[in-house]
Amino acid sequence: MLRRGLTFKLSVLLACIGVLASGATGYYAYRANRTMLVNEAEHSLQTSTELLGQRIAVSIDDVAADALVLATMPSSVIVAQTDDGIGPNLARERLAQVYSSFMLHHAEYLQMRLITRQHHGLEAIRFDRDSDGLVRVKGDGLQEKAQFPYVFETLAFSPGRIYTSPISVNHESGTHAAQGKPTLRLGTPIADARGAVVGVVVIDIDLAGMLRRLQSDLPSDYQVYLANEWGDFLVHPDASKTFGFDRGRRVLMQDSFPVTKQLFEQRQSEVLVNGLTGSGEAAGRVLAFVRRPFGGSEGNRFIVLGLAKPLEDVLSGANQLGSRIIRMVLVFSALSVLLAILFARALTKPLHLLAHAATHLFAEHAMHTLPLKRTDEIGVLARCFERLRREIRAQMDALHSKQSELVHLASHDVLTGLPNRMLFMQKLENAIDEARFRREGLAVLFVDLDGFKQINDQFGHSVGDKVLVTIARRLKDVLYAADVVARLGGDEFIVLIEGPRAAEVTPAIAARIMDALNETLSVDGNSMTVGASIGISEFPHDSGNAEELLLNADAAMYAAKSGGRCAYLRYRDLLAARLDEQAEQARELARAQLAQAQAARDATEGREAEPTA
CATH class of the missing domain: 3.30.70.270 (Reverse transcriptase/Diguanylate cyclase domain)
Structure with missing residues (x-):
């Protein structure tokens, strides 16, 4: 029976770590006051807000990259340059398959279109999303779109630039599931080999769907706010306050949260506010707002994004702390020092030796340092490791030899040694x-x-x-x-x-x-x-x-x-x-047929020359 085995040491150590971790956590929570917790919540919200803003930017950049890929495909130029706006059947169908694949892999894409410069911006390829899946619009369903900014403004861009529309409610007719939804449009020009713009690729994004996907890993008690550069709410916990400009009654973020005015005036890029300081606009909540660029120089110049968390959730831990945690921390603090020393001496050194041997499996010098003479579990593990290393090495050598032999036999003739x-x-x-x-x-x-x-x-x-x-x-x-x-x-x-x-x-x-x-x-x-x-x-x-x-x-x-x-x-x-032989046979056949015909003519002439009775 092993004395003071690793199981005993590890059990004591883990028990100590558990108690120490709980005590240290309790002591820190007890000493931390309400203000510190709120500050931590503010910083957490600020970080989450910035990350959410970055995710929105990255998602838009990904959509822009998809649009650029589609615009630079040779078949896009072929389809856009065709006089009827539809393009050769083969190029159009291949490109349509690409559009369909993009729609299938991006659930937030509501529409994808290729619009030609000709025929008043006629749609050449169009895919819509509806409740049953994808809908490809063809024939008379294709519409002229030259009167929309995402067409005539994008046509004025140089190749490689991205048009970003303002976020608005889609009221275009015949858009299937996209109709009536908050939509963001990205477009980019299609240029021919001479650099002339012949059409545009436009992708409509479901703003609500994109935000739901980006918010999926946020805590459930977070509330999200989003406003355009004028302060109109685009996202709000109360849906009736969003897109007020579309219903004739504008609800502005700077009116609901006056502290955000400096963001819209571009005097600051981020604002933190909490209800602990008595601010009426943040009663019972902790809020963080950031201003981020949006769409470059096209469309909205920036958006304001905000996250809120209930103050009650932030302070719930502080209300449960008590003086007993302090006494527990003091008692277990002394024990932690002793257990740390035992842990370092009993376990760290042999584990380091085993780790070094494991990383130098076939190095003989590494094996000399193994604690093979120990009588506890580490010694047993070291001896097993050494035996396992030797067996693995022997089997690998044999395997390599057999493998080389089998590879050669499978591809060469056994008798002559030539390839088979x-x-x-x-x-x-x-x-x-x-x-x-x-x-x-x-x-x-x-x-x-x-x-x-x-x-x-x-x-x-x-x-x-x-x-x-x-x-x-x-x-x-x-x-x-x-x-x-x-x-x-x-x-x-x-x-x-x-x-x-x-x-x-x-x-x-x-x-x-x-x-x-x-x-x-x-x-x-x-x-x-x-x-x-x-x-x-x-x-x-x-x-x-x-x-x-x-x-x-x-x-x-x-x-x-x-x-x-x-x-x-x-x-x-x-x-x-063979061809010469066939030709000679054909000539022989022709000569025979000619001889037969000549004989037939001679026989006919002989009968005609005989006197009549």
């Missing part, structure tokens, strides 16, 4: 992609041994295997370093020649291969000659597909073998020969 069909096809597909990119050619040579079957039958498979190994070595000797040779199986080999030289050097390489394979072999004291027939297919002349190149080379090889062994033939020559 799978690896060759991968290399061929990569070579085709590279040749297509560089606009170069390549060639595939299908090599079939002519006399290998007789060697196998006469001398046996053991000699045949040795012959294949010798053939593989000769093929590698006659090829360039950049060329690839592989064994497909049996007595079939395949060669890949890449680069701009492929078309020119392929016949010479085929001749070298035939010469090398026609040389006499000596295996186990037996002399023999193998020979080979070769078929050649070329990229891109014969095919642009790896499988087809291989099949065409195979077809050319069989044609070369049937025409006389120990020969090579290009696939293009095979096709030409």
Whole structure:
């Protein structure tokens, strides 16, 4: 049984930390007065307000970035420049899919539109949101929008600038779910290759939805206020006080909270106020207001954002503190010093050693510092760690060795060591992609041994295997370093020649291969000659597909073998020969038909020349 084990020490330590944390927290809460709590609440509200303002700015910037992405797409220019304002069907439909994707991924987007400069600002692409999802407006539903500021003002901008509209209630007709909602519009010009503006991209944002998303992680007791640069409430806990300018009865923030006048007069950028000091406008609450730029030089110049929290919630903790907490703190303060010393000596040093060993798992010098001789749990852990390290290292070494072996076996022929069909096809597909990119050619040579079957039958498979190994070595000797040779199986080999030289050097390489394979072999004291027939297919002349190149080379090889062994033939020559043969057959048929027709005419003339009875 372990003495003074880590479990005992850790239990005492955790108990002490818990008591100490509770006592320290209670002591601090007791000593802190009501003013300090209010000040902390003010700073917290101020930080939250600034963060919320930054989130609004970042969200607007994200929407602006989306608009810029859409405006700079080539298909946007194509659609906007089309005379009918609708654009080519393919470009319009692809762009419409992009708009639909943006709407699906941004629930706060109420509308997305591409509006052309032509035809009085005709909408070319338009997506609306309604209760059932997305609605794409087409045909007669597309409207002319040149009379709206977000169109004619944006058209006057240089490419890359963003138009930001004032926040207002959407009263445009036919806007589905957007109608009647507080809306913010962002637009940016679409420019052609010469820099001329040919249209605009406009995104309508649901202000309420965006704020709900941004407020989702705020405490539930926070109240949010938002006003435009004139002081009109855009967001208020009492919805009847918002957008008063839209209903003919304006409700201003500076009237409800006079302290915010200096924000609208731009004398200050932030204001804090609380009901603890007796301010009537903040009775029972703590409030923080900040002024933030909005929309650059377009639309509203700034907004004023405010957060409020009930004063009762702020002071609830202070009302529960008492003198007993002070006595508890004094008693446990003495114990905390002693326990801290025990903790540092009993646990910190061995844990540091274990951590160092863990971060230097395969370093031998790190293992020498492990507390292997300790009799408590740390000693057991150190010894287990050392055994585990050794096992992991041994298994990793074995795994790496097996993995390398399996990778090689999976991609190479066991007998000859050449790449197999799978690896060759991968290399061929990569070579085709590279040749297509560089606009170069390549060639595939299908090599079939002519006399290998007789060697196998006469001398046996053991000699045949040795012959294949010798053939593989000769093929590698006659090829360039950049060329690839592989064994497909049996007595079939395949060669890949890449680069701009492929078309020119392929016949010479085929001749070298035939010469090398026609040389006499000596295996186990037996002399023999193998020979080979070769078929050649070329990229891109014969095919642009790896499988087809291989099949065409195979077809050319069989044609070369049937025409006389120990020969090579290009696939293009095979096709030409077939065409010549077909042409000759057509000529023979035509001559036969002509002869039949001549004979028929001669017979007819003979009958007409006979005397009548």
